[in-house]
Amino acid sequence: MFQTFTATASPEQGPPRLAALRAAMAERGLSGYLVPKADQHQGEYVAACDDRLAWLTGFTGSAGFACVLTDMAGVFVDGRYRVQVRDQVADDFTPVDWPEVRLADWLKAQGATGRIGFDPWLHTLYEIDALYRALEGTDIQLEPVANLIDPLWEDRPAPPRAPATEHPEEFAGTSAAEKRATCAQTLKDAGHSAAVLTLPDSLCWLLNIRGADIPRIPIVQAFGILHDDGHVEVFSDVEKFADLAPDREVTIADWSAFEPALSQLAGPVRLDPQSCPDAVRRILSAANVPIAEAPDPCVLPKACKTETEIAGARAAHLRDGAAMCEFLCWLDAQPPGSLTEIDVVTALEGFRRATNALQDISFETIAGAGPHGAIVHYRVTEDTNRAAGDGELLLVDSGGQYRDGTTDITRTIAIGTPTEEARAAFTRVLQGMIAISRVRFPHGIAGRDLDALARVPLWSAGQDYGHGTGHGVGAYLSVHEGPQRLSRASTVPLQAGMILSNEPGFYAEGKFGIRIENLIVVTPAPQLEGATVEGMLSFETLTWVPIDRRLIVTEMLTQAERDWLDTYHAEVARRMRPRLSESAARWLADATAPLG
Numbered sequence: 279m280f281q282t283f284t285a286t287a288s289p290e291q292g293p294p295r296l297a298a299l300r301a302a303m304a305e306r307g308l309s310g311y312l313v314p315k316a317d318q319h320q321g322e323y324v325a326a327c328d329d330r331l332a333w334l335t336g337f338t339g340s341a342g343f344a345c346v347l348t349d350m351a352g353v354f355v356d357g358r359y360r361v362q363v364r365d366q367v368a369d370d371f372t373p374v375d376w377p378e379v380r381l382a383d384w385l386k387a388q389g390a391t392g393r394i395g396f397d398p399w400l401h402t403l404y405e406i407d408a409l410y411r412a413l414e415g416t417d418i419q420l421e422p423v424a425n426l427i428d429p430l431w432e433d434r435p436a437p438p439r440a441p442a443t444e445h446p447e448e449f450a451g452t453s454a455a456e457k458r459a460t461c462a463q464t465l466k467d468a469g470h471s472a473a474v475l476t477l478p479d480s481l482c483w484l485l486n487i488r489g490a491d492i493p494r495i496p497i498v499q500a501f502g503i504l505h506d507d508g509h510v511e512v513f514s515d516v517e518k519f520a521d522l523a524p525d526r527e528v529t530i531a532d533w534s535a536f537e538p539a540l541s542q543l544a545g546p547v548r549l550d551p552q553s554c555p556d557a558v559r560r561i562l563s564a565a566n567v568p569i570a571e572a573p574d575p576c577v578l579p580k581a582c583k584t585e586t587e588i589a590g591a592r593a594a595h596l597r598d599g600a601a602m603c604e605f606l607c608w609l610d611a612q613p614p615g616s617l618t619e620i621d622v623v624t625a626l627e628g629f630r631r632a633t634n635a636l637q638d639i640s641f642e643t644i645a646g647a648g649p650h651g652a653i654v655h656y657r658v659t660e661d662t663n664r665a666a667g668d669g670e671l672l673l674v675d676s677g678g679q680y681r682d683g684t685t686d687i688t689r690t691i692a693i694g695t696p697t698e699e700a701r702a703a704f705t706r707v708l709q710g711m712i713a714i715s716r717v718r719f720p721h722g723i724a725g726r727d728l729d730a731l732a733r734v735p736l737w738s739a740g741q742d743y744g745h746g747t748g749h750g751v752g753a754y755l756s757v758h759e760g761p762q763r764l765s766r767a768s769t770v771p772l773q774a775g776m777i778l779s780n781e782p783g784f785y786a787e788g789k790f791g792i793r794i795e796n797l798i799v800v801t802p803a804p805q806l807e808g809a810t811v812e813g814m815l816s817f818e819t820l821t822w823v824p825i826d827r828r829l830i831v832t833e834m835l836t837q838a839e840r841d842w843l844d845t846y847h848a849e850v851a852r853r854m855r856p857r858l859s860e861s862a863a864r865w866l867a868d869a870t871a872p873l874g
Contacts, residue, residue, distance in 0.1 A: 280494075280639045281627060283620055285659040287336040289368040295334050295430065296370055299346055302426045309392030310385070310418075311426055314343040318399040319478050319499060320553045322758050323492050326435040330427040333434075336366045339655055344371070345381060350388055354381065357744020358654040361787055365653075382412030391417040398422040398557035403549060403571065406556045422560065440490035442498045442518050447486065449682055449754065451586025454486040455508075458527065461575040462508040465548060473548035473575050474540070474558055475502035479755045480576035485510065485528060488754065489518070494641050495756050496679060501536050503543070504575065511539060541565035550574040573761075580752070581762050582775035587683070587753040588799055591777060591820055594683030595797065599822040599850075600857035601629040601678075602687060606824065607858075607865035614668035614694040619645040619658040622666070622674060630678050640677035640684050640757040647672050651690070651791025654745060654783070668694035671704075671790040671829075677757055686757050686779055687821050688795035692828045702739075703784045704792050704829040709735040710782035711794045712839050714747065714764065715846075718803045718816045725768030725778075732764070732782040741784055748779040751797055772815060776800045780817070796821035822850045824869035832873050844872045 303311050313335075317328035322340055332338045335351075339359040345352045354376035355363045363373045374384060385394070398406070410420060428434065447453050461484065465473055475481050478497040482488055489498030500514035510528045512519070513536040531539070540547075540561045545568030549559060553574060562569055583591070605626045609617070622645040630636045646656040647666035651673035656662075666672045670693045677686035690704060710732035717731060725748070732747045748764030751757055761770040762778055772778075781795030796819055803816035824847060832840065847870035855863050 279624065279627060281623055281642055283623075283658060283660050283663070285661050287332045287338050287366065289336050289366060292334065292336050292368040293370045296346065296351055298430050299334065299426060300348060302430065303346070303348070303395065306395065306423060306426075307393060308395040308421070308423070310345060310347045310390060310394035311423075312343060312345055312394065312396040312401070313427060314400050315339075315341055316400050318555055318557075319476050319501075320402055320555060321477055321479065321492070321495075321497075322756065323495050325438050325492055325499070327437050330425075330431070333431055334427060335371050336368065337363050338366060338657070339363065342376070343381075345384070345394075347388060347390055352384055354379070354384075360744070361653045361785075362655065380412065382409060382416075385413070385418055386416060393419050393421045395421050395423040395426065397425040398560055399555045400425070401556050403551040403554055403556055403559055407551070422556070437515075438491035438499060439515050439518060440498075441521055442487045442489045444522060445482070445486045445488045445681075445754065449586065449590055450486050451584030454484065454525070455527070457484050457486070457576075457579070458504070458508040458510060460579060461504055462506050464575045465504070465506040468548070468570070468572060470546050470548040470570050470572070471506050471544050473504045474554060475504055475574060475576065476550075476555060476558065477553050477574060477577075479752060479759070480574050480580065481512065482755065483580040484576050485512075487522065494638055494679065496637065496754060497756070501533075503539060513539070537561055541567070543567050546570040548572050548575070550577070577761055578773075580755075581750055581759065582773050583753055583777060583799070584775070588775065588777075590682030590753065591684075591797075591799065594678070594680040594685055595820045595822065596853060596857065597633050597635060597680065598630065598678050598685040598687070599854055601633055602626075602689070602823045603854050603858055603866055604632075604862045605629045606689070606691070606869070607862040609672075609691065610865060615665050618663050618665050619647050619650065620660070620663045622647075622672065623658060626674065626676055633678075633680075635680050636678050637681060637754075638679040640679045640686060644673065644675035644688075646791055647693070648790060649788050652785040652787045652789065653791070654785065666693045669697065670694070671696065671700055671792065673791045673793055675793060675795065679754060681754055684752055684754055684757050685821075686751060686795065686797055687823060688781055688793040689823060689826065690792045690794060690829065691826050696829055698831075699786075700790055700792070701829050701831050702834070703741065703786070704794075704826075705831045705834045706735040706739060706741065707782050707784050707792050707794055708825065708830060708843075709835065709839055710747075711780055711796070712842050714780045714782075715796070715798065715817060715819060716838075716842055718814050719772070720811050720814050722771050723815070724771050725762065725764040726766050728772075729764050729766050729768075732780070736782070736784060743783045743785060745783070747782055748798075751777045751779060753777075772800050774800050774802055774815065777820070778817075794825060819846070822853045824850055824866065827869070827871070827873065830873065835873075840873050847872070
């Protein structure tokens with residue numbers, strides 16, 4: 279079993295740890311200290327040894343940060359976590375709605391003055407520069423300091439040291455040598471001598487390797503320097519790479535060699551302000567190495583999947599879709615109230631394991647029954663486990679890591695007879711998901727231009743959801759990948775080959791949660807007769823699993839929406855039927871029948 283159900287943090291841990299941190303602040307003359315979720319690599323997910331925010335506060339969400347002052351401790355979280363944070367932190371911590379409330383504005387509102395400490399390895403150039411600008415003209419000074427949490431963390435887990443493995447070209451579609459040459463040419467064209475790579479998934483993509491340093495995400499934690507001649511220096515635990523075939527264009531060195539190597543670069547050296555730690559800039563500046571701020575050269579080509587990777591994603595989704603159908607068939611056969619959330623998670627992982635291809639789940643499965651469904655990133659534990667009762671909704675958000683692709687799917691299921699309120703909300707969410715699935719758009723359109731399409735049906739009823747409509751997805755890499763997103767904040771133009779999620783939702787706190795999610799890939803759209811815009815783009819659906827028709831108010835759908843859903847279900851039936859057991863095939867026939 280990949281997933282466990284032990285509570286990893288609790289509110290009572292926070293107050294004594296907060297007191298110890300404040301004592302450490304006082305010793306250094308600090309009036310405040312920042313504790314981010316991030317590690318030195320600035321990826322979304324962190325190893326247990328780097329989860330300083332959870333250690334201090336008890337909050338276990340994947341994004342957020344704390345700002346500890348002498349008399350106030352704010353925990354800043356976005357819309358996904360505002361229910362969760364209240365359950366996980368003690369009263370000594372004050373949840374803050376972020377990014378609506380900016381850190382600088384909050385500090386000013388608290389009347390903060392003096393020196394605010396931060397670990398420059400745990401904050402990006404962009405974050406620190408923005409904060410410096412926002413605090414100009416105040417009595418607050420930012421000060422880089424050695425990490426204050428680490429000396430206090432007595433039982434801190436050891437750093438991960440899982441071995442690196444080859445990701446063969448049969449899955450990648452492009453050799454590591456070709457990738458290095460392409461990215462090196464990007465540097466040459468920009469006049470940059472090298473680029474510092476701090477995102478492990480960038481380095482894993484570039485070198486066609488994978489690892490197991492972060493649960494659920496097959497990456498190797500390392501830093502890299504890509505030179506404009508295609509040579510790559512890797513800095514990590516050298517023993518991780520012992521089983522890989524040597525490559526004369528790739529050198530492996532210990533972590534300790536990273537800072538000296540930075541100081542010896544000639545420049546200009548490319549740093550991505552969105553992901554590079556501020557500490558790297560400080561090291562280069564101290565050595566008078568010229569710096570150029572520009573995107574990580576691996577990020578965009580990694581996002582635009584090769585034909586091989588897209589074919590792998592299609593295959594992985596067929597395999598995963600069959601496991602989901604078997605699971606949903608089994609789930610529908612259980613009497614209401616007979617299954618707990620842990621039962622659901624355990625069974626679903628079992629169906630995925632039965633494919634004999636599952637490498638890991640792609641994130642902790644979310645199985646939220648009733649009110650737990652309104653906690654966007656809910657993780658069931660032995661303490662929170664509850665049964666899915668008659669008349670409730672069950673939200674199941676899950677995915678698998680397969681060598682040929684990464685999957686992510688959400689289905690909301692009726693347990694017994696759903697309420698009319700829930701059915702109306704579900705139908706609005708479905709309308710938004712269909713709108714994204716059907717859209718055609720010209721080149722240059724970004725996620726922020728499409729995000730509203732998924733919200734219009736909810737907005738018409740005075741409703742909304744507090745997360746983006748979709749995130750990028752990697753190819754046997756991170757289930758959350760940039761730079762592509764369907765979000766009001768995303769300005770990156772969508773390009774062919776980008777894989778994204780399409781997952782609008784609605785959450786009634788204390789009652790139910792709804793989310794419907796398919797993965798989609800950007801593809802060239804067929805040319806329409808009489809069209810004046812050529813070369814438009816559209817989305818190809820990758821996920822083939824029925825959507826619960828019991829929750830749909832058919833009369834609310836337009837004819838075009840009904841046609842899309844009936845066509846989708848017919849295609850689900852065609853693709854899935856040969857892959858299922860007899861009982862699941864019978865279930866599928868009912869689940870994919872046309873709307874009445």
